[in-house]
Amino acid sequence: MAQRRIVIVAGETSGDNLAAGLIAALRARRPELEFAGVAGPRMVAAGCEAWAPAERLAVMGLVEVLRHLPDLVRLRRAIVARVLADPPLAFVGVDAPEFNLSLAARLHARGLATVQYVSPQVWAWRPGRVRRMARILDRVLCLLPFEKRFYDAAGLPATFVGHPLADRLPLKPDRAGARAQLGVPAQATLVAILPGSRRAEVERLAGDFIAAAAWLKAARPAVSFIAPMANPTARTVFEAALARHGAGVPIRVVDGLADRALTAANCALVASGTATLETLLCKRPMVVAYRVSAATYALVEVLRLIKAPFVSQPNLLAGREVVPEFIQRAVEPERLGRALLHWLEAPARVAALEIEFLAIHETLKRGANERAAEAILKLIDRAAPPTAR
Secondary structure (H helix, E strand, O other): OHHHEEEEEEOHHHHHHHHHHHHHHHHHHOOOOEEEEEEOHHHHHOOEEEEEEHHHHOOOOHHHHHHHHHHHHHHHHHHHHHHHHOOOOEEEEEOOHHHHHHHHHHHHOOOOOEEEEOOOOOOOEOOOHHHHHHHHOOEEEEOOHHHHHHHHHHOOOEEEOOOHHHHHOOOOOOHHHHHHHHOOOOOOOEEEEEOOOOHHHHHHHHHHHHHHHHHHHHHOOOOEEEEEEOOHHHHHHHHHHHHHHOOOOOEEEEEOOHHHHHHHOOEEEEEOOHHHHHHHHOOOOEEEEEOOOHHHHHHHHHHOOEOOOOOOHHHHHHOOOOOOEEEHHHOOHHHHHHHHHHHHOOHHHHHHHHHHHHHHHHHHOOOHHHHHHHHHHHHHHHHOOHHHO
């Protein structure tokens, strides 16, 4: 029955994780609720009916989207038709803002309650989107504390809920325990490598990440490496790159276990995205890399779309550069390797960073799943007639 249903559309691994936690929190409060939409494996395990897999929305870059546009348009039409044929209590888009905001516009126009969980980076690029969002959304659920003011100024109700990762990960990481679980000797020098979760992202970064590991291994022969993979696709792409470029580089590839690998590591080489926040919450120094296609980057430069001074969440949250970022052509193996080596040789700087990361962690630890669920239920209850509650 649609009047017990919430439709949730999530994109890729991070959206799947967020939505699964939200579903569990909603179910804890309203056991009768049902869920359906674009879902990843964790959402399905939490009880969400999958109309399509979340991986269909894992498209990175402005130009790259054009190649997938026909499939995305078909998917959007199918979701709209299905939702309007049997209207649910609400529509919740989780991340994937380009796709979800286009859906929200169509559904809000037909009277449905619409929520965006995870703010688009309006503070970083295309800030004019806020005005359109105010017309098509009933609420935005923000993971980062500075995002809410952008929506307050536009008259769009927004709630800072904190981040579920900050709730899940301990304020004080157990490094000895993580090393014991992974079988890493207490005195070993370990570097974690996280090349991303999307196929295109891993394809663009894996070769340089592996070459950076080779450079660092030559400089510090005792160093070892661990590469936790976000999903099977990421592992397939990374291992193919390792076979091509990684002769003699001892990189241990594991499925999942990112928090354990990061906690155990001395430092990390990380693709820009949610993994940089996870690294921060594990209180580890990092080197961040970001690369899109040449065509997308050229378009971004020509149109001057990027407004933020940084791309990584640690630097955005700190309000200054606390970890090095390498963007596009600056992603070179030796530069990445030297930046990692710098962390290995700067224990005082690492100690200061851990203190700063702890303060940020405390700011983000807010009970995000529960706060997000409460905000959605309040919206539903306000929209529904008394007999439907």
